[in-house]
Amino acid sequence: MTRSMRRPRRMLVAAAGVAALLALSACSPSDSSNGSDKSESSPNSSPKSAKLSGTVTVFAAASLQESFTKLGQEFERQHPGTKVSFSFGGSDSLAASITGGAPADVFAAASPKTMAIVTDKKDAAGTPVTFVRNQLEIATLPGNPDKVSSLKDLTKSGLKVVLCDETVPCGAAAQKALGAGDLKLTPVSYEQDVKSALTKVELKEADAAVVYTTDVKAAGDKVEGVEFPESAKAVNDYPITLLKNAPNAETAKAFIALIRSADGQKVLTEAGFLKP
Template sequence: MTVTRASRVLVAATVFGIALALTGCAPATPAATAPTGSAATLEGDITVYAAASLQATFTDLAETFEADNPGTTVALNFAGSSALVTQIIEGAPADVFASADTTNMTRLTDAALTDGTPVDFATNVLTIAVPPGNPAGITDFADLAGPDVRLVVCAPEVPCGRAAKTVAATAGVTLTPVSEESSVTDVLGKVTSREADAGLVYVTDVAAAGDAVEGIEFTESASAVNTYPIAPVTGSASADVARAFVDFVTGSDGAAVLRAAGFGAP
């Protein structure tokens, strides 16, 4: 049979039409979409005001938090809890406050400056710190009242000072310190420099000091257990980062670091 040019055109048109119809029936290629389910990225800078006894642990925790959240920066300010809460109430730019006692956290809560309910995350007790070799021969709490003992303690308004006062009252011992310091780290400094024969500090401070001091535990310390609470401060420009840091400290990772440093569970 002879195939004319008109026939070839008709066949080609028919084949093209069928292909076009089949293409129209095929499912369209889905458009590329962004992956779902990824966690929101934290970004922002925060300043954490923390009790002096938290210096070693919070320095480690802040470094880990920043590594886990590259868009964040955590600045740390350490001092006695009473001084820190006074600064915050007076307008200091803090995003998180971690206190060495509930009394000073209550001051911040009463001033309506905590964003949510504070969370207890650790406990601590006092111990006696002496220079290496224990030159004054301190063996127990009662020895601190000796007439020739140069004793250094925290001021009464500081958590470690309030704890020392409670312990002394429980033990029936009258202490006559040669100085009262504004933070527990200042007390430890007096001992390590041998300006004092003994100082009342936290067990965690002695552990962190290594060979610079020796620690002497005493049973009366159980009468004054300090509980540490933490909370975001109201008005933070990076409230999500502040809350995330609090969650990190009070979570399993934070607990592991704190327990390794000698802090007790809340």
């Protein structure tokens, strides 16, 4: 075979080698594609694949105790390695603690007025969102021995009635309801949160208390509930927010998302809360 006949074969072999190298190069990851993946995440949103961890500290109105505790347990089940730590109490005192520098991730208040204590001090990250509403109800002793059937009945002489302090949402709502009925009531005590007011009836230290529907439901057979029409004039909106200096912001956002989700709303409505 002549030299001129062998040359084309060498050229074909060389061309095949170049094609193979190009194919291998196409299969390997490029720097530009890696850069594109990184640009998809932002400081305000954690990657979907990121594993949540650590403790979320939630300051929440006392009336949320049962439902939030249940949802906290569900959150921990969904996200192993996380823990939800709660501080329940009067919304006004919780707000004061936050503005005073207490470390917390989430604040859920029982009224926009108490949430404003936090937002006015610029301690909220973004705009609070209403996630549920709540209505008042009268809690009486089991069997309702004093035959309380209306808000006006609480003004009867000799009846020991407990109200929340006017500075906390349940107390402010009670005063609004009394005003709607053109009624005046002097309680035997003012309590710092709704659970304290309810406890007075449960311990039979009071004959009745004006609390939330959710608290009457949570108490079971320890009290008896009495609805009254004036409560429709004093329904409280409950706002929730991520706090500006949240120590565990990403996990806190996920907890708020659970509260606002269909599953979260189901737990809350079953507890007696109204949809926003």
